[in-house]
Amino acid sequence: MQETDEKEVIISLRGIRNEFGSHVVHADLDLDVYRGEILGVVGGSGSGKSVLLRTIAGLQIPMAGTINVLGTNVRTADEDTRVMLERRWGVMFQDGALFSSLNVRENVEVPMRPVVGLDPAIRSKLADLKVSMVGLPYLAGDKFPSELSGGMRKRAGLARALALDPELLFLDEPTAGLDPIGAAEFDKLIHGLSRSLGLTVFLVTHDLDTLHATCDRIAVLAENKVLVTGTLNDMLKVDHPWVHEYFHGPRARAATASAQAGHGGD
Amino acid sequence: MSPNPDMNVEIDETQATVRLVLRGALTIANVTELEGHLGKIGATAPVAADLSGVQRIDTAGAWAVATLRERIQAGGQQFDILGATEQVEDLLHSVANALPHPEALPVRRATLPDWIIRVGKAVSRSVQFLAALTSYLGLFLARLGRAARHPTEFRLTALVHHCEEVGLRAVPIVALMSFLIGVVLAFQGSTQLRQFGAEVFVVDLLAISILRELGILLTSIIVAGRTASAFTAAIGSMKMREEIDAMRTLGLDPAMTLFVPRILALILMLPILGLVADVMGLVGGGLMAWIDLGISPAMFVTRLIEGTDVNHVTVGMIKAPFFAVIIGVVGCHAGMQVQSNAESLGRMTSNAVVTAIFAVIVADAVFSIFFAQIGI
Numbered sequence: 001m002q003e004t005d006e007k008e009v010i011i012s013l014r015g016i017r018n019e020f021g022s023h024v025v026h027a028d029l030d031l032d033v034y035r036g037e038i039l040g041v042v043g044g045s046g047s048g049k050s051v052l053l054r055t056i057a058g059l060q061i062p063m064a065g066t067i068n069v070l071g072t073n074v075r076t077a078d079e080d081t082r083v084m085l086e087r088r089w090g091v092m093f094q095d096g097a098l099f100s101s102l103n104v105r106e107n108v109e110v111p112m113r114p115v116v117g118l119d120p121a122i123r124s125k126l127a128d129l130k131v132s133m134v135g136l137p138y139l140a141g142d143k144f145p146s147e148l149s150g151g152m153r154k155r156a157g158l159a160r161a162l163a164l165d166p167e168l169l170f171l172d173e174p175t176a177g178l179d180p181i182g183a184a185e186f187d188k189l190i191h192g193l194s195r196s197l198g199l200t201v202f203l204v205t206h207d208l209d210t211l212h213a214t215c216d217r218i219a220v221l222a223e224n225k226v227l228v229t230g231t232l233n234d235m236l237k238v239d240h241p242w243v244h245e246y247f248h249g250p251r252a253r254a255a256t257a258s259a260q261a262g263h264g265g266d
Numbered sequence: 267m268s269p270n271p272d273m274n275v276e277i278d279e280t281q282a283t284v285r286l287v288l289r290g291a292l293t294i295a296n297v298t299e300l301e302g303h304l305g306k307i308g309a310t311a312p313v314a315a316d317l318s319g320v321q322r323i324d325t326a327g328a329w330a331v332a333t334l335r336e337r338i339q340a341g342g343q344q345f346d347i348l349g350a351t352e353q354v355e356d357l358l359h360s361v362a363n364a365l366p367h368p369e370a371l372p373v374r375r376a377t378l379p380d381w382i383i384r385v386g387k388a389v390s391r392s393v394q395f396l397a398a399l400t401s402y403l404g405l406f407l408a409r410l411g412r413a414a415r416h417p418t419e420f421r422l423t424a425l426v427h428h429c430e431e432v433g434l435r436a437v438p439i440v441a442l443m444s445f446l447i448g449v450v451l452a453f454q455g456s457t458q459l460r461q462f463g464a465e466v467f468v469v470d471l472l473a474i475s476i477l478r479e480l481g482i483l484l485t486s487i488i489v490a491g492r493t494a495s496a497f498t499a500a501i502g503s504m505k506m507r508e509e510i511d512a513m514r515t516l517g518l519d520p521a522m523t524l525f526v527p528r529i530l531a532l533i534l535m536l537p538i539l540g541l542v543a544d545v546m547g548l549v550g551g552g553l554m555a556w557i558d559l560g561i562s563p564a565m566f567v568t569r570l571i572e573g574t575d576v577n578h579v580t581v582g583m584i585k586a587p588f589f590a591v592i593i594g595v596v597g598c599h600a601g602m603q604v605q606s607n608a609e610s611l612g613r614m615t616s617n618a619v620v621t622a623i624f625a626v627i628v629a630d631a632v633f634s635i636f637f638a639q640i641g642i
Contacts, residue, residue: 117296118297132366146607198353
């Protein structure tokens with residue numbers, strides 16, 4: 001932990017409590033995310049991973065706790081500060097959440113519209129650049145979300161999240177519903193983009209291969225809080241039953257094996 | 267974060283190599299200005315770009331520099347970047363790799379044949395639509411016949427459930443609407459008829475218009491809005507979630523399990539709703555006639571029985587089952603056309619309502635002509 005102390009904390013959660021009716025999702029949850037890292041959040045179904053993402057992004061108001069993102073207290077910030085803050089992060093929802101009445105290029109342009117003095121022709125070229133950076137062909141920009149496959153919609157959603165060069169990127173299940181080849185490409189894309197653009201990534205996932213391929217650090221959600229954080233190797237040593245089962249199960253072994261084979265080939 | 271540092275662009279074209287010095291922040295906020303400056307540099311001389319003074323750069327700034335580099339290099343000239351930090355290099359590199367190269371779509375202008383083709387397609391689509399509706403009607407009748415021969419396959423519980431949904435729950439709105447229509451008719455009729463001293467004929471006016479046309483037509487329109495949309499939404503969402511496919515694989519016939527109870531419920535309930543509408547319309551009209559014209563309820567009833575042929579009720583009621591079949595078939599057919607996305611569900615639901623109302627009005631017009639011809 002000594003080395004992490006020097007890093008800048010970009011998201012800091014303290015004492016978060018979320019509940020729906022009598023169902024407690026998070027109780028006294030603490031978490032830090034450091035600048036430049038890719039943090040993978042894992043946990044069983046219903047452990048509140050997506051709720052946590054929504055809480056940080058301001059879509060879910062917690063019952064208690066403080067949320068500090070990029071040095072701003074999200075819950076007490078006034079309207080203008082919040083708008084400024086929201087331009088500094090991008091969110092990619094599970095199925096892209098593209099606006100269905102706009103084509104892909106227009107979708108990517110939406111966050112750029114409020115930028116004062118940006119020439120529409122340049123805006124559209126920048127949107128084309130973002131579409132190309134996420135690995136979509138040029139002509140995909142003219143297509144509507146309903147004409148795209150699931151993987152392409154996710155890429156387009158990522159392009160929109162990256163439109164304003166955010167410092168912080170939230171990804172909700174980036175590889176869910178993709179075939180293994182598409183998922184592996186998406187992992188590589190996230191890793192590459194986060195390194196070349198200097199992004200901090202907060203990603204929620206079920207996918208052990210994504211953890212292997214992209215994440216610097218892993219946070220495990222269980223028992224209503226962040227049970228443990230650390231690198232993948234740290235996770236293998238944890239002896240909590242769920243964590244042990246998760247990182248030592250047959251799927252985990254397969255993912256480890258394939259990751260090692262991948263490194264061996266490099 | 268501090269407010270954006272300003273951008274500073276210097277272009278020195280006096281020497282053999284154009285010297286370009288960029289300082290400050292190259293971001294999306296000032297990329298328009300940056301692009302304006304860089305666009306003036308011609309691709310006729312080599313360019314050396316000094317980026318050592320760049321404090322911040324995002325993909326927009328990197329895009330402007332990378333497109334310039336591409337343009338200069340395409341002109342056969344050298345482009346050097348000096349003093350860039352490793353981070354700026356990285357960003358430039360990844361943006362340059364991703365620079366999109368527009369592929370022009372072949373643009374075709376619409377010609378007269380295109381126009382004719384479009385009209386032809388629209389006509390053939392509407393014919394196909396009518397054919398599809400007819401085949402759904404046939405499917406319903408076939409399954410109804412099957413249900414008569416094999417009563418065990420028939421879903422009585424579903425029928426009762428849909429009767430409640432379609433009939434009982436629609437009673438309040440149908441009754442209220444019809445009562446108000448009666449009130450309006452009596453009021454408007456009495457002001458006109460009073461000019462001739464023929465106030466008492468307001469009873470005939472009410473009886474004929476409500477019993478013969480308005481009662482059942484307005485009821486059908488309300489039911490079309492209420493029930494056709496509900497059928498489409500229910501069947502459409504089952505279609506979306508592949509429940510219909512699941513039923514088929516389990517050997518269940520969607521027409522028997524979904525269409526027959528729904529359409530049959532409509533056929534049974536619409537005449538009853540029409541009757542409710544008739545009675546409430548007469549009550550509303552009678553009340554208004556009493557208040558406005560002083561025609562007592564007893565006189566109203568006498569006049570109604572003496573002056574109105576029972577044929578008017580028959581004519582009105584005969585139409586009800588036909589309207590019910592139209593509404594039901596349109597609703598079920600639209601539901602089955604839903605694809606696997608939510609937009610199509612919304613589109614088909616509103617389509618179903620519009621089509622059902624339109625078809626009911628057309629059918630009513632056809633009935634009017636028919637009854638006029640046979641002289642009822």
